[in-house]
Amino acid sequence: MKIMTVKKRERHKNTFYQILSVASVLGLIGLWIYISSTSRFPTPGDIWERMIKMFQYPIKGKNIFGHLLASLQRVMIALSFCWTFGLAFGILLGWNQKCRAFLEPLFSAFRAVPPLAWIPLITLWFGIGEFPKILIVIMGGLPPIVVNTQAGIANVQQLYLDVGTIFHANRRQMLFQIALPSALDAVLAGIKNSMSSAWVVVLAAEMLGGKSGVGFLISRGMDSMDMPLILLAMIAIGSVSALFAIALNTIERIACPWLLKKK
Numbered sequence: 001m002k003i004m005t006v007k008k009r010e011r012h013k014n015t016f017y018q019i020l021s022v023a024s025v026l027g028l029i030g031l032w033i034y035i036s037s038t039s040r041f042p043t044p045g046d047i048w049e050r051m052i053k054m055f056q057y058p059i060k061g062k063n064i065f066g067h068l069l070a071s072l073q074r075v076m077i078a079l080s081f082c083w084t085f086g087l088a089f090g091i092l093l094g095w096n097q098k099c100r101a102f103l104e105p106l107f108s109a110f111r112a113v114p115p116l117a118w119i120p121l122i123t124l125w126f127g128i129g130e131f132p133k134i135l136i137v138i139m140g141g142l143p144p145i146v147v148n149t150q151a152g153i154a155n156v157q158q159l160y161l162d163v164g165t166i167f168h169a170n171r172r173q174m175l176f177q178i179a180l181p182s183a184l185d186a187v188l189a190g191i192k193n194s195m196s197s198a199w200v201v202v203l204a205a206e207m208l209g210g211k212s213g214v215g216f217l218i219s220r221g222m223d224s225m226d227m228p229l230i231l232l233a234m235i236a237i238g239s240v241s242a243l244f245a246i247a248l249n250t251i252e253r254i255a256c257p258w259l260l261k262k263k
Contacts, residue, residue, distance in 0.1 A: 042228045047235065050228035059220060060211050068236045071206065071213040074130070075198045078137035082194050086142050087187065090149025094183075095175055100150075107146065115140035115201045119208055128209035133202065140201030141194040148190025152183025188252045195244055199237065 029044070036043040042050075054063045062070070093100045093107070118139055126132040156179045164174045180187075206215025214233040221229035 042231055046228045047232050050226075050232050054229075054232075059217065062212055064217075064232060064236055067213055067217050067233075068240065071202055071215065071237075072240065074133050074137060074213070075141075075195075075202050078134045078202075079141055079195060079198055081138055082141040082145055082198070083191060086145035086190070086194070087149055090146040090187075090190070091153055091175070091180070093146070094150040094153025095179065100154075107143075111143040111147070115197070116204050119205060123209060133205040133210065136205045137198050137202045141198035144193035144197055145187070145190040148186045148193065149183065152186025152190075153179050155186075156182045184255055185252070188248065188255065192245070192248050195248070196241070199241055203237070 032041075032044065035041050036046075051064055058066070089107075093104055115136060119136055122132045122135055126135070160178050160182055161174060164178045169177065202213070203215035203218065206213035207219040210216040210219075214237050217233040218230050221227065221233065
């Protein structure tokens with residue numbers, strides 16, 4: 001009986017949280033409509049009309065989805081490198097004390113420089129093509145995954161390692177069967193943070209020098225005082241980021257079910 005009551009209470013709590021999430025979105029839309037009715041701020045209808053207009057008169061031969069796909073392609077190419085190299089490098093720093101002592105000062109110095117500060121230098125070296133933009137995104141998306149992975153590996157509870165020692169696990173087994181699974185939540189947090197950083201950096205790179213992408217649309221709208229175009233690009237970015245966040249949170253719940261109990 002008590003178990004049934006607890007499950008029922010948990011279902012009510014989850015339903016309440018879902019209602020709160022929907023209410024926050026509806027509240028934001030309501031605030032948007034109110035502000036647009038009392039000022040020159042674009043209404044939702046203006047944004048819709050601007051999107052239709054982009055299909056009729058594409059900018060640089062692309063509609064909103066074409067520009068969004070261009071930004072998404074740059075981000076995913078950069079993140080595929082960040083998640084591969086960053087995970088390996090973070091494991092190396094967190095697991096090997098000699099490598100950490102030698103490489104961590106260099107990485108800390110690199111991480112201290114904001115990614116946007118590299119834009120002028122990279123532009124001078126490589127121009128304004130695709131590779132410089134992807135390289136800048138890598139510089140923004142790499143530090144979070146490295147830092148989180150290193151912290152997760154370095155902070156594995158000694159009790160888990162002692163259990164591995166008791167069962168005569170070698171160092172490779174200690175890493176892949178004990179340390180990495182224990183650090184999985186930290187790694188996933190680093191992946192989410194790196195994705196957020198990558199979107200910020202790619203927008204800045206496209207605004208400063210680009211002929212496609214949502215960052216380019218924002219820059220184009222700013223130059224032509226086209227506020228609906230700016231908001232359309234911002235909504236596209238927010239929508240894609242929200243979808244990625246939902247996907248990563250779902251993966252996190254599946255891979256790290258113990259986190260739900262903590263919450």
